[in-house]
Amino acid sequence: MSQVVVTGGGGFIGSHIVDRLCEQGHEVLVVDDFSTGDPDNLAETRAAYPGLTVLTADVADPATAVAVADFGPEAMLLLAAQFSVKVSLRDPLLDARVNVIGLVNMLEAARRGGCRKVVFASSGGTIYGHAAEEQTLLTETTPRVPESFYGLTKSAAIDYLRLYHELHGLDYAALALGNVYGPRQTPYGEAGVIAIFAQAMLDRRPCVINGDGLNTRDFVHVSDVADAFVRAIGLGHGLINVSSAREHSVLEIHDALRRQIGHAEPHRFGPPLPGEVRRVCLDNSRALEQLGWAPKVSLQDGIRTVISWLESRAVRTSAGGAGAAE
Numbered sequence: 001m002s003q004v005v006v007t008g009g010g011g012f013i014g015s016h017i018v019d020r021l022c023e024q025g026h027e028v029l030v031v032d033d034f035s036t037g038d039p040d041n042l043a044e045t046r047a048a049y050p051g052l053t054v055l056t057a058d059v060a061d062p063a064t065a066v067a068v069a070d071f072g073p074e075a076m077l078l079l080a081a082q083f084s085v086k087v088s089l090r091d092p093l094l095d096a097r098v099n100v101i102g103l104v105n106m107l108e109a110a111r112r113g114g115c116r117k118v119v120f121a122s123s124g125g126t127i128y129g130h131a132a133e134e135q136t137l138l139t140e141t142t143p144r145v146p147e148s149f150y151g152l153t154k155s156a157a158i159d160y161l162r163l164y165h166e167l168h169g170l171d172y173a174a175l176a177l178g179n180v181y182g183p184r185q186t187p188y189g190e191a192g193v194i195a196i197f198a199q200a201m202l203d204r205r206p207c208v209i210n211g212d213g214l215n216t217r218d219f220v221h222v223s224d225v226a227d228a229f230v231r232a233i234g235l236g237h238g239l240i241n242v243s244s245a246r247e248h249s250v251l252e253i254h255d256a257l258r259r260q261i262g263h264a265e266p267h268r269f270g271p272p273l274p275g276e277v278r279r280v281c282l283d284n285s286r287a288l289e290q291l292g293w294a295p296k297v298s299l300q301d302g303i304r305t306v307i308s309w310l311e312s313r314a315v316r317t318s319a320g321g322a323g324a325a326e
């Protein structure tokens with residue numbers, strides 16, 4: 001048992017990681033401002049595990065760094081982020097404030113608090129940029145040429161981590177995630193095509209496909225991602241892709257959902273989203289070598305978990321729930 005900080009622990013991916021850490025008996029401090037996260041994601045685990053503390057705070061606030069350092073974490077899992085490509089293009093200052101200043105603030109807290117290992121949520125879908133057009137499988141040695149400020153901050157973070165390791169001996173793993181999907185992903189956001197399409201079909205709304213639907217992504221289930229994060233506390237170093245190493249087009253996803261849900265309004269096509277790359281498929285052999293990790297959940301089984309989660313609980317509705325997705 002050890003002390004672990006999870007920033008963004010109230011979010012979609014972070015809350016699944018928090019569940020596992022609590023089950024394993026760790027003392028967990030969640031740092032989240034709940035700007036996109038949801039306290040409900042942690043409600044059951046909070047009730048069951050007194051070792052879980054939730055600090056509602058901004059990762060970029062110096063006072064948060066003091067609280068995190070005082071907690072004395074052995075490991076820090078950094079998932080708090082401004083995670084919209086669109087927002088990053090519209091407001092690069094906001095993006096950098098959370099994703100760069102917030103990161104450095106937490107790394108300083110890690111250093112001062114005697115933290116041994118940082119595990120960072122990077123983005124395999126955006127850090128490599130258009131390299132995917134020439135290369136079938138993106139490995140961790142692929143040059144990083146992001147096409148959006150979000151991708152840039154997710155790539156710059158990897159260089160910050162490398163330098164903190166060199167200068168201060170802070171060990172790190174930066175997990176370059178594919179397109180993560182699963183229960184607790186909001187179906188009303190900009191990203192998360194599986195949740196967005198599933199909710200639209202369940203509501204009998206037409207799905208809007210941004211672009212021609214032939215864009216491909218590498219979909220990885222949130223339970224596999226949570227497993228990779230927990231493993232990375234004790235294993236692995238540097239940049240590691242966490243992915244299925246398979247690519248599926250948006251039209252294929254639409255079709256797979258339609259077959260499982262059994263009905264769908266005819267889909268519509270909308271304009272392509274700016275800053276989006278055409279293809280993403282991430283080699284995951286380093287994750288197997290370093291973390292002993294391989295994805296376990298098939299796309300069909302994973303889609304089933306999303307549908308049953310959406311069916312089993314009332315998901316918060318919010319503005320922009322038009323069923324649009326890339």
Ligand SMILES: NC(=O)c1ccc[n+]([C@@H]2O[C@H](COP(=O)([O-])OP(=O)(O)OC[C@H]3O[C@@H](n4cnc5c(N)ncnc54)[C@H](O)[C@@H]3O)[C@@H](O)[C@H]2O)c1
Nearest residue numbers: 008010011012013033034035036037058059080081121180
């Ligand atoms: N979902 C994906 O497909 C995917 C893919 C690649 C990388 N990632 C990364 O994984 C991480 C988690 O993403 P997610 O999909 O769970 O999204 P999410 O929005 O559910 O989680 C992000 C969490 O960070 C919190 N947060 C945002 N700004 C904050 C701030 N200034 N201070 C404190 N907390 C703040 C939010 O409230 C939220 O709980 C992010 O870093 C994201 O960039 C996600």
